[in-house]
Amino acid sequence: MGERILDVKNLKINFHTYAGDVKAIRDVSFHLDKGETLAIVGESGSGKSVTTKSLMGLLANNAEVVGGSIMYRGEDLLKKTEKEMQEIRGKDIAMIFQDPMTSLDPTMKIGRQIAEPLMIHKNVDKKKAWAQALEILKLVGIANAEERINDYPHQFSGGQRQRIVIAIALVCYPEILIADEPTTALDVTIQAQILNLMKELQQKIETSIIFITHDLGVVAGMADRVAVMYAGQIIEYGTVDEIFYNPKHPYTWGLLNSMPTLSSTKLEAIPGTPPDLLDPPKGDPFAARNPYAMKIDAEKQPPFFKVSDTHYAATWLLHKDAPKITPPDEILRRQKIWQEMQAAAK
Amino acid sequence: MPEQKKKLLEVKHLKQYFGVGKADMVKAVDDVTFDIYEGETFGLVGESGSGKTTTGRSIIHLYNPTDGQIIFDGKDVSKLNSKEDHLKFCRDMQMIFQDPYASLNPRMTVEDIIAEGLDIHGLVKTKEERRAKVEELLETVGLNKDHASRYPHEFSGGQRQRIGIARALAVEPRFIIADEPISALDVSIQAQVVNLLKDLQEQKGLTYLFIAHDLSMVKYISDRIGVMHFGRLLEVGPADDVYTKPLHDYTASLISAVPVPDPEFERNRKQILYDASIEQDVEGKPAKLREITPGHFVRCREDQVEMYKERAAKYEQK
Numbered sequence: 001m002g003e004r005i006l007d008v009k010n011l012k013i014n015f016h017t018y019a020g021d022v023k024a025i026r027d028v029s030f031h032l033d034k035g036e037t038l039a040i041v042g043e044s045g046s047g048k049s050v051t052t053k054s055l056m057g058l059l060a061n062n063a064e065v066v067g068g069s070i071m072y073r074g075e076d077l078l079k080k081t082e083k084e085m086q087e088i089r090g091k092d093i094a095m096i097f098q099d100p101m102t103s104l105d106p107t108m109k110i111g112r113q114i115a116e117p118l119m120i121h122k123n124v125d126k127k128k129a130w131a132q133a134l135e136i137l138k139l140v141g142i143a144n145a146e147e148r149i150n151d152y153p154h155q156f157s158g159g160q161r162q163r164i165v166i167a168i169a170l171v172c173y174p175e176i177l178i179a180d181e182p183t184t185a186l187d188v189t190i191q192a193q194i195l196n197l198m199k200e201l202q203q204k205i206e207t208s209i210i211f212i213t214h215d216l217g218v219v220a221g222m223a224d225r226v227a228v229m230y231a232g233q234i235i236e237y238g239t240v241d242e243i244f245y246n247p248k249h250p251y252t253w254g255l256l257n258s259m260p261t262l263s264s265t266k267l268e269a270i271p272g273t274p275p276d277l278l279d280p281p282k283g284d285p286f287a288a289r290n291p292y293a294m295k296i297d298a299e300k301q302p303p304f305f306k307v308s309d310t311h312y313a314a315t316w317l318l319h320k321d322a323p324k325i326t327p328p329d330e331i332l333r334r335q336k337i338w339q340e341m342q343a344a345a346k
Numbered sequence: 347m348p349e350q351k352k353k354l355l356e357v358k359h360l361k362q363y364f365g366v367g368k369a370d371m372v373k374a375v376d377d378v379t380f381d382i383y384e385g386e387t388f389g390l391v392g393e394s395g396s397g398k399t400t401t402g403r404s405i406i407h408l409y410n411p412t413d414g415q416i417i418f419d420g421k422d423v424s425k426l427n428s429k430e431d432h433l434k435f436c437r438d439m440q441m442i443f444q445d446p447y448a449s450l451n452p453r454m455t456v457e458d459i460i461a462e463g464l465d466i467h468g469l470v471k472t473k474e475e476r477r478a479k480v481e482e483l484l485e486t487v488g489l490n491k492d493h494a495s496r497y498p499h500e501f502s503g504g505q506r507q508r509i510g511i512a513r514a515l516a517v518e519p520r521f522i523i524a525d526e527p528i529s530a531l532d533v534s535i536q537a538q539v540v541n542l543l544k545d546l547q548e549q550k551g552l553t554y555l556f557i558a559h560d561l562s563m564v565k566y567i568s569d570r571i572g573v574m575h576f577g578r579l580l581e582v583g584p585a586d587d588v589y590t591k592p593l594h595d596y597t598a599s600l601i602s603a604v605p606v607p608d609p610e611f612e613r614n615r616k617q618i619l620y621d622a623s624i625e626q627d628v629e630g631k632p633a634k635l636r637e638i639t640p641g642h643f644v645r646c647r648e649d650q651v652e653m654y655k656e657r658a659a660k661y662e663q664k
Contacts, residue, residue, distance in 0.1 A: 043534060044503075153537070187393040187394055189393065189599060214532060216603060217607045220606065220609045241609055241610075244608060244609050254534060258533055259562070260566035264563055267535035267537040267566065268537065269535075269541055270537070271538070
C-alpha cells in the first residue's frame with residue numbers, strides 16, 4: 001500500500017455523565033494508508049462511531065479527549081482549533097452518515113447542498129460550483145440530473161438520498177472519506193448498488209476510506225484491512241483475509257460464528273452483553289462472555305500479540321504458555337481455507 | 347411437505363389498499379394467498395415497501411382488509427362477532443414488533459407491560475399469581491426475575507426485545523407474528539434472540555410468521571419462505587429451495603445482493619439485476635401462483651410455466 005496518511009495513537013476519550021465518566025475509547029491506535037479501505041467493525045457502544053467523530057472534530061460537548069494523538073499531514077488534529085478544523089472538515093476529510101433521511105437539509109435544493117462545500121472550501125463561484133455539482137450528481141448515478149438538481153431531498157428515495165450524501169462528501173475530492181454505516185438504513189439490493197458506487201468512486205478520485213459497520217458481510221466485500229473493536233478498544237486487526245480466514249480473538253470468532261451461513265443448523269450466539277464502560281473490567285473486557293477465558297483474563301489486559309506483520313490480536317490465547325484450545329467448527333472451516341490459500345501462494 | 351399437517355392460517359386473495367377512491371391509491375398488498383401450517387415458521391421477505399409488514403398487520407387485524415379472507419383455525423377473522431370469539435382470537439394471535447424502543451410503554455413497569463394481557467383475559471386471579479406468572483415468563487425469555495419492577499429504559503435493545511417476547515407469550519398464544527424482530531439489534535444479540543424464538547417454538551409448539559428483509563436470517567429460521575415485491579407474493583416454497591434454487595428473477599436478484607462474510611466470495615460476486623417487466627400484467631392472461639416443483643410456487647402466467655419448469659430442472663442437473 002501507499003504512504004501513511006493518517007495515524008491515530010493511543011486515543012482515549014471519556015464522556016462526562018451524571019453517573020460518572022464513561023470511558024468510551026480506551027487506548028485506540030490505528031493508521032490509514034493512501035488508497036485503502038479500513039473497516040472498523042463492532043457492536044453498538046464499542047466506540048467505533050466515537051473514534052471517527054473525533055477524527056472530524058465532531059465530538060459531543062460532554063466528551064473529553066484524555067490522551068493520544070491523531071496525526072494527519074504531520075499535524076495533530078486534536079490540537080487544532082474549531083476554525084482550523086472547519087478548513088479540513090468537508091474538504092480533506094469528509095463523512096457519510098448513517099441515515100440519509102436526516103443528514104440532508106430538507107429546506108435546501110440538493111444542488112445547493114452539493115455546491116456549498118465547493119463555494120466555501122475552494123472559492124468557486126456559484127455558477128461553476130453548480131456545474132460541478134451537476135457533474136458529480138451524474139457520477140453518483142442520479143438519472144435526469146439536469147432537472148433533479150433543483151429538487152428537494154423529500155423528492156428522492158432513500159437510496160437516491162444516500163447517493164446525494166455521497167456526492168456532497170466527494171465533491172471536494174477529499175483525501176479521506178469516513179463512512180459511518182452508510183448502507184444500514186437501505187435495502188439489500190440498494191445497499192449493493194451503493195457499495196459498488198463507493199468502490200468505483202474510490203478508484204476514480206483516489207480517496208482512502210474508513211468504513212464503519214457492524215455487518216461482516218459488507219466488510220468482506222469492501223475492506224482491505226479490518227479492525228475489530230470491543231468495549232472501546234481494538235482487539236484484533238489485520239488484512240481482510242487474515243480476519244475472515246485466520247481470526248485469532250475469541251470475540252472475532254463469536255462474531256463470525258453468530259452469522260447464519262448456508263449450512264448452519266444452530267446459531268452460536270455470544271452469551272451476555274458488552275461491559276459497562278462506566279466501570280470497565282480490569283482484565284480482558286471480553287472475558288465475561290468468553291468460553292475460552294482463563295484466569296489471567298480477569299486480572300490483566302492482554303497486550304497485542306503479533307500473528308504476522310499486518311495481523312495483531314489482543315488475547316492471552318496467543319501467549320506461548322496458553323493452553324491449546326479448539327476453536328468453533330465454523331472457525332476451523334475458515335482456517336482450512338486459509339491454509340489452502342497459503343499453500344496456493346507458495 | 348407437511349401434507350397431513352393442519353392449516354392454522356389461510357390467507358386468501360388478501361388485498362389491502364390505502365386511500366381507496368383517491369387518485370393516489372396505494373395497493374400495499376395485492377391479491378396475496380398463502381397458508382401457514384401448525385408448528386411451522388413461515389418467513390416473509392421483501393424490500394421496504396413490498397407490503398410484508400402490511401400483510402402481517404392485516405392478518406392480526408390491525409387493518410381492515412380491503413378484500414379477501416383471513417381464516418385462522420377454521421374461522422374467518424373478519425366475521426368474529428361475539429366478544430368471546432374476539433377475545434379468543436386476540437389471545438391466540440400475538441405480535442412482536444420491530445423497534446424494541448418504541449413498542450414498550452416507557453411509563454409502565456416491565457411487570458405491568460407483560461401482565462397487561464393476563465389482566466385483560468382474566469388469566470390470573472391474585473396479585474401473587476400475577477407476579478409469579480410474570481417472573482416465570484421473564485425466566486423463560488432469559489431475563490432476571492428481579493427485573494419485573496424496572497422500567498423499559500433500564501434495559502438494552504436485546505433485553506427489551508426479550509420483554510416484548512415475554513409479553514407476547516403471556517397469554518399463551520398459538521401463533522406469533524414477528525415483524526423484523528431482530529433488525530434493530532446487534533449481530534451477536536440477533537443470534538441470541540433468534541435462538542430464543544426457536545427454542546420457544548420447540549417447547550410450546552408455536553407457529554410463527556417471521557417478517558424480515560434479512561434473507562440469510564429468514565432462511566435460517568424458516569421452514570417455508572414467501573418473497574414479496576410490489577405488494578405481490580412472487581415465490582413461495584421450502585426455505586432451502588427458495589434460497590438455493592430460486593425460480594423467480596426477483597428472488598435470484600435479492601439473494602445475489604446479500605453480503606456474505608467471506609472475502610473470496612465477495613470478490614467474485616456477480617450481482618443479478620432485476621428487470622421488473624416480468625411482473626407486468628397481460629390482458630386475458632392472469633398471473634397467479636403456480637406450482638413448479640412440489641411445494642414450490644411461482645407467480646406467473648400459464649405460458650410461463652414451461653420456462654420455470656426448465657429452470658427448476660436445470661438446478662437438478664447441477
